[in-house]
Amino acid sequence: MAKSDSFFIRAGVDWNGTTYAQTSIDLGAYVDALGKSVLRIHRAEVCWDSPLDVPAVTATQNHLAQYQLTTQSQAALVNPTDKSVIAGGSLYLSADGTGSTLAMNERMNLGPQVWTNGYLVGVEQIYLAVDQTMTICSGQFSIVLECSVETLSSSAAMALALSQQ
DSSP states (O other): BOOOOOOOEEEEEESSSSSSSEEEEOTTTTEEETTTEEEEEEEEEEESSSSSOOOOOOTOOOOEEEEEEESSSSSOOTTTSSEEEEEEEEEEEOOOOOSEEEEEEEEEEEGGGGGOOOOOOSSEEEEEEEESSOOSSSSEEEEEEEEEEEOOOHHHHHHHHHTTO
C-alpha cells in the first residue's frame, strides 16, 4: 500500500451561535475511488471561535456546543452509531448566578487519533457541522486535519467509498 507524507487540510464553518450550521470540505484532489486513491485522517484539532473571541456565558446556565465531521451531509447532529461519523466533540460551559464561568470542559468524543491507524475516507466530500444549546460562540468554527493519501486496490477503494455514502 503506497503512502504519502502527511499534510494538513484546514476548514471552517460560519455559525451564528443559535442554529445548526454545516459546510462541505472538497477532497476531490486527494480521493479517487476509481483511481484507487483514498485519504487517511490521522488527527483532527479544532478551534471553537475566531481568534481573540471569548466564549460567553449567561448567569446560572449550562451551555453545550458540539461539532461533527461526517462523510454524508446531515440536517442535524447525529450519534456516533451513524456510519458517516468520522469525528465529533463538545465544549461545555457552566456559569454561576453572576455569569462567571465555573466550569469549562472541551473534549473530543470521537476522533481519528483514537484509532490505531486513523480513519480512511473514500468519498470526495466530507461535512463539518456545529450546533449548540445556547449562544456560547459565534463566528467561525475551524478544524485542522492531519492527513495522508494512500493507494488501495480498486475493489477495496470502491467498497470503502460505497460504505461511506
